[in-house]
Amino acid sequence: MDVRMGTRSTTRALDTEAVHAGRDDLARQGLHAPPIDLSTTYPAFDSRGEAARIDAFAATGAQPDGPPVYGRLGNPTVARFETALARLEGTETAVAFASGMAALSAVLLARGSMGLRHVVAVRPLYGCSDHLLTAGLLGSEVTWTDPAGVADALRPDTGLVLVESPANPTLAEVDLRALARDCGSVPLLVDNTFATPVLQRPAEHGARMVLHSATKYLGGHGDVLAGVVACDEESAGRLRQIRFATGGVLHPLAGYLLLRGLSTLPVRVRAASASAAELARRLTADPRVARVHYPRVGGAMVSFEVYGDPHEVIGGVRLITPAVSLGSVDSLIQHPASISHRIVDAGDRRAAGVDDRLLRLSVGLEDVEDLWADLDGALG
Ligand SMILES: *Cc1c(COP(=O)(O)O)cnc(C)c1O
Numbered sequence: 001m002d003v004r005m006g007t008r009s010t011t012r013a014l015d016t017e018a019v020h021a022g023r024d025d026l027a028r029q030g031l032h033a034p035p036i037d038l039s040t041t042y043p044a045f046d047s048r049g050e051a052a053r054i055d056a057f058a059a060t061g062a063q064p065d066g067p068p069v070y071g072r073l074g075n076p077t078v079a080r081f082e083t084a085l086a087r088l089e090g091t092e093t094a095v096a097f098a099s100g101m102a103a104l105s106a107v108l109l110a111r112g113s114m115g116l117r118h119v120v121a122v123r124p125l126y127g128c129s130d131h132l133l134t135a136g137l138l139g140s141e142v143t144w145t146d147p148a149g150v151a152d153a154l155r156p157d158t159g160l161v162l163v164e165s166p167a168n169p170t171l172a173e174v175d176l177r178a179l180a181r182d183c184g185s186v187p188l189l190v191d192n193t194f195a196t197p198v199l200q201r202p203a204e205h206g207a208r209m210v211l212h213s214a215t216k217y218l219g220g221h222g223d224v225l226a227g228v229v230a231c232d233e234e235s236a237g238r239l240r241q242i243r244f245a246t247g248g249v250l251h252p253l254a255g256y257l258l259l260r261g262l263s264t265l266p267v268r269v270r271a272a273s274a275s276a277a278e279l280a281r282r283l284t285a286d287p288r289v290a291r292v293h294y295p296r297v298g299g300a301m302v303s304f305e306v307y308g309d310p311h312e313v314i315g316g317v318r319l320i321t322p323a324v325s326l327g328s329v330d331s332l333i334q335h336p337a338s339i340s341h342r343i344v345d346a347g348d349r350r351a352a353g354v355d356d357r358l359l360r361l362s363v364g365l366e367d368v369e370d371l372w373a374d375l376d377g378a379l380g
Contacts, residue, residue, distance in 0.1 A: 014088060014198065019263040022084035034080055036256045040071040057244070061237025071252075072244055078255035082228065084262050085218070088197040089210050089230035095239040096228045096255065100193065100213025102248035103227030104129055107160065107189060107209065108138045109246065110238040116159025117141055120150055123352035126168045126191070126213070127341040133162075134344075144348075147174045151182040164191040165200075166295040169336040169360040170353045171303055173295050180206025187235065193217070193327075198269040199297050209235055216327030217300075220261040220268055224254045268329065268365065272300035275371060276363040280304075282372055288379045290357065300363045301326060305355045308380065310335045313359055316378030319370055326362030331371060333361045
């Protein structure tokens with residue numbers, strides 16, 4: 001595949017960026033693997049110069065030039081991951097956090113701190129994102145609507161429009177270009193966790209911010225918890241200030257693992273997507289299955305509603321792991337109504353299309369025949 005990364009000065013393809021972005025300086029330094037910088041503080045004999053850098057950061061949130069100051073202000077290993085993800089998403093920059101929820105929290109705090117506490121959001125969202133908004137835990141007020149209702153839901157104090165596409169767990173898709181138009185000057189945040197920049201780059205369609213639970217496909221091996229927001233430099237400045245002040249930083253070792261994860265992201269996503277499309281095809285033809293959800297954009301997630309008891313399917317898998325989360329090299333399955341979206345009110349959940357018999361399958365890199373044999377057996 002040859003997706004040229006047009007919004008940057010470079011003309012390198014996505015697959016090339018995945019293995020080189022954030023590493024451009026290494027060879028000149030005589031290095032091959034990126035160094036892991038675990039320092040929490042950095043020596044500064046020029047304290048006047050350091051003071052000026054701290055002032056500049058306080059004013060704009062721009063990443064300070066020169067040597068790092070303190071781990072909460074920025075870390076060179078994490079910065080490599082941020083640079084690489086921004087290249088893949090086609091944005092000016094990116095800001096990494098300790099988890100996807102820390103990233104979403106920082107966005108809500110950043111907008112709220114500007115007096116823009118109202119959020120317009122489209123269901124379904126990841127269960128905890130729904131909960132964070134509905135419970136108003138960060139002082140935001142939410143209006144839920146469908147994509148066609150977004151323009152009418154905007155108010156003078158609306159600071160954010162939030163969607164997932166494909167959405168967790170129904171894989172419902174939103175026309176991002178049309179939605180971005182309807183948002184006018186209000187920033188559109190697209191949670192791109194499910195599609196990844198390999199299949200969809202929302203910034204190209206007008207999204208101002210692109211959020212990832214990097215815990216999922218970006219890390220890709222089920223061993224890193226992380227979040228990131230890819231965006232323009234102005235939005236990023238505020239997010240870095242929030243990150244500095246509230247402390248939801250990403251650990252440098254996690255930054256290293258994420259940068260390593262990005263290098264195989266395109267091949268992992270394409271291989272798992274091919275298996276997912278095949279499983280979706282077989283499930284659609286299967287009389288034990290009432291309905292299959294598989295998005296037009298593709299991807300490695302398949303959701304399906306069974307005629308029988310969904311708990312029996314969860315209890316029946318042997319190769320696939322019954323667990324929350326997704327996007328790992330191995331396949332995972334879970335029942336959204338009782339696990340990932342349990343925290344959402346049952347009426348709201350059903351209204352958003354999350355059927356009580358829906359199962360969400362994250363397809364990994366196992367052989368597709370082995371996966372089908374497992375599913376076939378579990379369906380009973
Ligand atoms: C998992 C997930 C999140 C939350 O991310 P964490 O890294 O678990 O905090 C947000 N959005 C989507 C779509 C997710 O799947």
